[in-house]
Amino acid sequence: MIHPVLLCGGSGTRLWPLSRKSYPKQFARLIGDESLFQASARRLSGEGFAPPLIVTGDPFRFIVTEQLAQVEMGAKGILIEPEGRNTAPAVLAAALCLAAEDKGALMLIAPSDQVIPDDGAFRAAVQAAAPRALAGDLVTFGIAPTRAETGYGYLELAPGADVEAATPQPLARFVEKPDASKAQEMLTAGTYLWNAGIFLCTAKAAIAAYETHAPEMLEAVGASLASAARDLGFTRLGSESWERAENTSIDFAIMEKASNLAVMPFGAGWSDLGGWDAVWLESAPDADGNVCSERATAIGCEDTLLRSESPDLELVGIGLSDIIAIAMNDAVLVAHKSESQRVKEAVAALKARGASQAVQLPRDYRPWGWYESLALGGRFQVKRIVVNPGASLSLQSHHHRSEHWVVVEGTARVTVNDEVSLLAENQSIYIPLGAVHRMENPGKLPMVMIEVQTGSYLGEDDIVRYEDVYART
Structure with a gap:
């Protein structure tokens, strides 16, 4: 064995x-x-x-x-x-x-x-x-x-x-x-x-x-x-x-x-995908040498990799040769294929500037599912939260923000202090500042919720956990 x-x-x-x-x-x-x-x-x-x-x-x-x-x-x-x-x-x-x-x-x-x-x-x-x-x-x-x-x-x-x-x-x-x-x-x-x-x-x-x-x-x-x-x-x-x-x-x-x-x-084929040039090579380029994702279009291009990683973003290349272009909601990479090994230099430069894009994806994966920020202002943030079937967020409270939850897909079981509610699609609930609360998905399908945060501080470290099925502290 x-x-x-x-x-x-x-x-x-x-x-x-x-x-x-x-x-x-x-x-x-x-x-x-x-x-x-x-x-x-x-x-x-x-x-x-x-x-x-x-x-x-x-x-x-x-x-x-x-x-x-x-x-x-x-x-x-x-x-x-x-x-x-x-x-x-x-x-x-x-x-x-x-x-x-x-x-x-x-x-x-x-x-x-x-x-x-x-x-x-x-x-x-x-x-x-x-x-x-x-x-x-x-x-x-x-x-x-x-x-x-x-x-x-x-x-x-x-x-x-x-x-x-x-x-x-x-x-x-x-x-x-x-x-x-x-x-x-x-x-x-x-x-x-x-x-x-x-x-x-x-x-x-x-x-x-x-x-x-x-x-x-x-x-x-x-x-x-x-x-x-x-x-x-x-x-x-x-x-x-x-x-x-x-x-x-x-x-x-x-x-x-x-x-x-x-x-x-x-000798039957291998790659460690050590750079975008390797991804291009392993992605079966077409007759013109181009590789395009579903939301990318190449016009008059050759030997080029075009990838859009967002369902809402169309990437178009015109007259490009030996170019790599990767587009995401929060960052775009454009490089000559021969320089693809220098991408790590770009990451180092972004880190030095304190740019979160250097290390953090816009979608944050958690043991219960994931969330992404849709809008961020001085005293508010709007998030899309997806909770896997049977999963549960921790029982928690916040010192600096209140929250408003709107269910847009599925069903949510919500605890606010001593009250437990079952919310269906298009129903909402308000979580006051300091309230002890929890969100759960009791259904068989992913639950999608829009969260609106308001307050003086919106960082992820403003969480006091009381119970957590994933043993996070």
Whole structure:
């Protein structure tokens, strides 16, 4: 049995404005109708695969469970990192967790933000690599390169290895992201593969590698797991010990130092969607090289990506060549395709200016559903709130604002102090300043409400929670 370990704690700044710190790229629908996380979970499922073990951050824990439920999947467990410290501590926490049940557990470590079009071919490659991993080796997956790519790390195969083999091959070394000339040299040499960041090994072999090459991390992460707490089905790793773990990748901490390495070549298609140019490439451009979303139109354009992410916004490109244009309600990106890797510079510049668009989507996802701001003034705000069937907001009050709720779809059960009301469509209720209140959706369909806030302060931190089914504080 193979135990998938899905890592989904990254921020994905290179795909801004669709991917932001509050809702990174693995949860977005960039290619097709599913998120990258959902597609990854599906890929690593079926015969021979156990339910996935997920490692993520606190802000994403309910997004993970909701997106898994949407594709009718469950998780073996969800580990919550106190803070993101790159992949090395995350992988070790998963290995220790699996080893507690079975030291010989075969773990497939994979990012949750990659595109692999041929799921069957990838599962077959994993099965082909399994005997080598069960024998104690650390097997990494290498992708057959199709271009001189500077955005990926590389794997150099040992002399005599076959880059097209259907079984794991000996690995000479890891190579950092190259410049353009070096990338071309490696492509021409034909003995290099892209580093996919996917690994197959037993929990025992992984822990042994940490014992040899990163003992301090093993101590810190082990203590963090020992002090972990259960919370609504999640496992919260202990924060004090976790802070002692070095912030580094598994490549640097373990793989570049280990001697029991092998590489499994894979040539059936792969992308880590590391920039909008990769999204364009993986989205099947038309005869003119254009990719347009439903609300985008290209006139006289070539090799261009046009995406409108708002149902109320039409994006039109005229006479464009090699341009990326991404339009959202609160932010627009326009860039030459060759400069797409510089998007993270734009995010850094917005952060320096204090612009909320750098990290926060206009739609804020919560465990009960989501909301978005429709209008904001000095002493008022209008929100659209969508509450999932059976979900409930916390019992709360506010010091600085009153609220007026109007149900526009579905049914709401509303508590105001000691009074409970059932509101149907086109009914409303007023929540006075300081009143203890709660909103619930008792129905079978999503409930949509318009909220009008008025007061001297409208920040989200003006919430006093008394009860919360999601254990937020």
